[in-house]
Amino acid sequence: MDLSSATWRKGARSGENGGNCVEVAxxxxxxxxxxxxxxxxxxxxVEFGIFRRLADAIKNN
Structure with missing residues (x-):
């Protein structure tokens, strides 16, 4: 899959210290x-629906 034009985002709680972060696009x-x-x-x-459930589960724990 071509990701050359993807806009990657870090989580709002990711710090600027180069820690363990994931990015999503x-x-x-x-x-x-x-x-x-x-x-x-x-x-x-991952499919959008699965990602949403994953994100919700992470937020609620």
Missing amino acids: AVPGVVAIRDSKDPEGPKVF
Whole structure:
């Protein structure tokens, strides 16, 4: 999947200290997830509904 024009975002609670952060980008049909420290490394792709449930579960714990 071509991610060259993807707009990557860090979580609102991510610090500026280069800690352990993930970044997400909405791309056609899915949400792409990557490690902010390794932007050229592997990515995970999940459907929007699954990502929403994951994000909600993280927020509620």
